[in-house]
Amino acid sequence: MKCSFCEQPLTCKRCGQPFRPRQRETLAAIYQPDMQLACPECQAVLTCKWCSYVYGDPDAVEETD
Numbered sequence: 001m002k003c004s005f006c007e008q009p010l011t012c013k014r015c016g017q018p019f020r021p022r023q024r025e026t027l028a029a030i031y032q033p034d035m036q037l038a039c040p041e042c043q044a045v046l047t048c049k050w051c052s053y054v055y056g057d058p059d060a061v062e063e064t065d
């Protein structure tokens, strides 16, 4: 899928993996500005590798491990 801001293939800036949403709800969430998205690969807040748009608030994430 594409970044909704820069139209590049949406790729996680932290781990470099392409973002592949596993749930239909995740796809819908991308278009809701208040929704936070996490990378399914590294669990970081999803940040576009190309334009650095953050899909959520990085300060709101709690480290779980």
Ligand SMILES: [Zn+2]
Binding pocket: 012, 013, 014, 015, 016, 017, 039, 040, 041, 042, 043, 044
């Ligand atoms: Zn990642």
Ligand SMILES: [Zn+2]
Binding pocket: 003, 004, 005, 006, 007, 008, 048, 049, 050, 051, 052, 053
């Ligand atoms: Zn982007």
